[in-house]
Amino acid sequence: MKLKAESLSLLGDDILKPAYDRSAVTPGILHIGVGGFHRAHQAVYTEQLLNRGKAGDWGICGVGLRAEDRAMRDALAAQDYLYTLYELGDGDDTGIQVVGAILDFVLAADGPEALLARLTDPVIRIVSLTITEGGYCTDDSTGEFLAELPEIRHDLENPQSPKTVFGFLVEALKRRRDAGIRPFTVMSCDNLPHNGEVARNALLSFAALRDEALRDWIADNVTFPNAMVDRITPMTSPAHRQQLLDETGIEDAWPVVAEPFLQWVLEDKFCNGRPDWNEVGVQFTDDVTPYEEMKIGLLNGGHQALAYLGALLGHRYAHETMQDAQLRDYVRVYMDSDVTPYLEEAPGIDLAAYKDSLIQRFSNTAICDQLSRIGYDGSSRLPKFVLPTLLRQIEAGAPLHRTALIIAAWCQYQTRIDQNGNPFEVGDPRSDLVRQAARPGDDQVERFLGMEEVFGRRIPESAAFVEAFRLQLERLQTLGVRATLERCMADEG
Ligand code: NAD
Numbered sequence: 001m002k003l004k005a006e007s008l009s010l011l012g013d014d015i016l017k018p019a020y021d022r023s024a025v026t027p028g029i030l031h032i033g034v035g036g037f038h039r040a041h042q043a044v045y046t047e048q049l050l051n052r053g054k055a056g057d058w059g060i061c062g063v064g065l066r067a068e069d070r071a072m073r074d075a076l077a078a079q080d081y082l083y084t085l086y087e088l089g090d091g092d093d094t095g096i097q098v099v100g101a102i103l104d105f106v107l108a109a110d111g112p113e114a115l116l117a118r119l120t121d122p123v124i125r126i127v128s129l130t131i132t133e134g135g136y137c138t139d140d141s142t143g144e145f146l147a148e149l150p151e152i153r154h155d156l157e158n159p160q161s162p163k164t165v166f167g168f169l170v171e172a173l174k175r176r177r178d179a180g181i182r183p184f185t186v187m188s189c190d191n192l193p194h195n196g197e198v199a200r201n202a203l204l205s206f207a208a209l210r211d212e213a214l215r216d217w218i219a220d221n222v223t224f225p226n227a228m229v230d231r232i233t234p235m236t237s238p239a240h241r242q243q244l245l246d247e248t249g250i251e252d253a254w255p256v257v258a259e260p261f262l263q264w265v266l267e268d269k270f271c272n273g274r275p276d277w278n279e280v281g282v283q284f285t286d287d288v289t290p291y292e293e294m295k296i297g298l299l300n301g302g303h304q305a306l307a308y309l310g311a312l313l314g315h316r317y318a319h320e321t322m323q324d325a326q327l328r329d330y331v332r333v334y335m336d337s338d339v340t341p342y343l344e345e346a347p348g349i350d351l352a353a354y355k356d357s358l359i360q361r362f363s364n365t366a367i368c369d370q371l372s373r374i375g376y377d378g379s380s381r382l383p384k385f386v387l388p389t390l391l392r393q394i395e396a397g398a399p400l401h402r403t404a405l406i407i408a409a410w411c412q413y414q415t416r417i418d419q420n421g422n423p424f425e426v427g428d429p430r431s432d433l434v435r436q437a438a439r440p441g442d443d444q445v446e447r448f449l450g451m452e453e454v455f456g457r458r459i460p461e462s463a464a465f466v467e468a469f470r471l472q473l474e475r476l477q478t479l480g481v482r483a484t485l486e487r488c489m490a491d492e493g
Pocket of ligand 1: 230
């Protein structure tokens with residue numbers, strides 16, 4: 001049965017569906033980047049409020065800035081913007097839910113004016129973002145906005161017909177200011193340390209290049225809460241769609257698959273109101289730093305530790321790496337000995353239990369989380385998920401071998417061939433640069449670590465790290481992954 005508003009009443013009682021009148025809900029949020037994660041996380045928290053008869057003026061309008069978003073818009077539009085959240089886990093705490101919180105979808109490609117009109121509408125009080133880690137056009141090593149990128153130049157030269165998130169938001173905020181309309185909160189839900197601050201710095205840098213007075217008005221009037229967001233959400237595969245159809249009879253063009261776990265810790269800094277997400281489990285705090293550092297260092301850092309070594313060993317899914325005792329031990333020691341010493345206490349969190357739960361979540365066999373997804377865009381992800389830990393270790397004079405192995409594995413991963421001789425795909429918007437830097441040769445180590453966009457300056461200046469990296473890479477190339485892991489685990493520290 002095709003998912004549509006009129007087919008909702010035909011769904012089985014075990015499937016949760018909107019318990020409210022969708023036609024009475026009005027939009028309050030524009031969300032840019034409607035991929036899997038938004039639909040499994042923020043939209044689901046909002047749905048929970050709607051199901052309680054609340055937040056009726058906080059419906060979501062999806063926004064796609066990229067050509068590839070047309071497929072998602074078309075899929076959702078054809079089913080009245082409804083979609084299925086398909087929770088998959090190894091226990092029995094899983095559910096199937098049809099979500100109705102997304103009411104509409106605007107594509108920038110259909111004309112920038114229509115999107116600018118929505119962004120300027122006073123009912124829109126929050127603009128939220130999941131535009132990926134690389135979407136903030138920020139140099140990780142310096143924190144500087146990359147103003148010279150061609151798409152940014154385009155938006156500065158064509159303020160009425162922008163293409164990037166910065167061009168759209170700054171033009172919309174200018175129009176709101178000029179018309180006396182209150183601004184919206186800009187809420188990043190991307191996996192970045194201090195995601196609100198990164199979004200703020202990028203937006204203000206862009207605005208300053210247009211007009212200093214506008215920059216100052218945004219700085220004084222717009223808020224950018226930091227957030228820790230968590231729910232493992234793999235790419236929806238054809239097998240997931242088929243499994244959903246077989247299990248429920250629901251024919252959904254683009255369901256979202258997620259683990260049962262979800263978490264959101266958010267700073268309460270909203271310049272124009274917010275839904276009462278606190279009533280449905282969102283934790284509000286003054287300072288999200290200890291939570292995000294814990295989550296990014298352990299979960300996202302742990303994922304990086306598994307993705308490249310796992311792929312080189314011939315694994316394709318996260319749970320396969322957890323069934324591999326060598327990798328499971330390695331990632332746990334990395335969490336305990338390399339990441340944990342630098343974490344501040346996060347109030348209310350038992351760190352040992354948190355790490356146990358991560359190992360359990362990584363082991364989820366039902367979800368089939370792809371290593372290709374976890375290893376995607378390493379050139380943006382390593383600097384956010386692993387290099388902050390490495391920099392602290394360098395500063396502390398700590399042993400570097402396990403962290404060096406993650407980075408050496410990322411270098412070796414660029415060969416795109418596993419130890420069994422099978423090819424795998426590597427996705428990275430900067431893949432040409434990375435592949436070029438990783439090619440074998442006498443100067444491979446210097447060339448690879450010389451990618452300043454990734455490693456900055458301090459990392460290649462650490463003689464101890466360069467030697468640790470050289471050793472791990474040499475072992476990977478001469479001894480293979482298993483023997484390298486074995487020696488790495490036996491090395492002191
Ligand atoms: P996805 O591939 O399903 O969707 C990505 C979306 O971002 C698409 O709509 C795409 O068009 C848009 N996008 C990409 N680059 C952009 C840019 N430069 N400007 C504007 N839009 C851009 O991915 P997803 O699973 O939804 O993950 C998106 C982000 O959410 C991640 O990068 C991460 O920061 C965060 N996140 C994901 C997970 C997860 O498990 N998937 C968990 C926590 C946080």
